[in-house]
Amino acid sequence: MDSLLEAAMSARSRAHAPHSDYSVGAAIETEDGSIIVGCNVESASYGLTICAERVAVTAAIAQGHRSFIRLAVASRNKASLCGACRQVIWELCGDIPITLVDESGNETLTSAGALLPEPFDNLTLKR
Ligand code: THU
Numbered sequence: 001m002d003s004l005l006e007a008a009m010s011a012r013s014r015a016h017a018p019h020s021d022y023s024v025g026a027a028i029e030t031e032d033g034s035i036i037v038g039c040n041v042e043s044a045s046y047g048l049t050i051c052a053e054r055v056a057v058t059a060a061i062a063q064g065h066r067s068f069i070r071l072a073v074a075s076r077n078k079a080s081l082c083g084a085c086r087q088v089i090w091e092l093c094g095d096i097p098i099t100l101v102d103e104s105g106n107e108t109l110t111s112a113g114a115l116l117p118e119p120f121d122n123l124t125l126k127r
Contacts, residue, residue, distance in 0.1 A: 004029050005101050008074035011037035011052065018042060019049075025074040026052035028060055028093070031067035036060035053085040057092050068093040071112075078102040086116040 004027050012025025017040055024040045038055030053073060060068070071089065073081065078100040081089065089096070095113035 001105060002072075002099075004035060004070065004072045005074065005099060005105070005107065007035050007037050008052075008072040008101060009103075009105075011039045011056075012074045015039040015052070016041045019044070019046060022079075023075070024052040024079065026056040027072045027074075028056045029069045029071075030060060030065040031069060032065075034060075034063075034065060036063065036065065051082060051085050053081055054088050057089060061092065068096055070097045070099070072099045072101060074101045074103075076103050078106065078108055080110070081115055086112070087119070090116045090119050091121055 007027035008025045010025065011027060012023050015023035015025065017023050019042045026038045028036050036056055036059050038052045038059055040050065040052045041055060042049040053071065080100060090112045093112060095111055098110050098112060100108045100110065
């Protein structure tokens with residue numbers, strides 16, 4: 001299997017999801033070939049929960065990466081990205097391919113642009 005998908009599935013096993021019992025892992029590949037992972041981290045104050053995708057991309061930014069090639073998201077049943085993650089991935093990564101993978105390794109390919117049509121972003125502010 002693709003190493004990016006394996007990284008996302010492995011990160012999923014480290015999710016902290018005691019409230020939803022729904023574990024998600026994410027892995028983002030950078031321009032220089034690095035793979036940075038994230039998992040969802042939940043809070044008893046539910047709204048403070050952080051999704052796996054935003055953990056991965058913000059960790060990558062913190063490690064100095066600025067250019068991203070593709071993203072993989074692993075969950076039990078190939079969940080798609082929530083609205084907040086669609087916005088953040090679009091702004092930080094642009095129109096990258098995104099692979100959703102379930103616990104059996106079944107894949108669906110989509111993209112940041114397909115998941116967030118007519119985005120509001122920095123270009124909107126400058127128009
Ligand atoms: N979750 C993610 O990690 N990524 C998404 O894009 C959708 C939702 C997490 C948040 C929460 O911990 C759990 O899934 C259930 O909503």
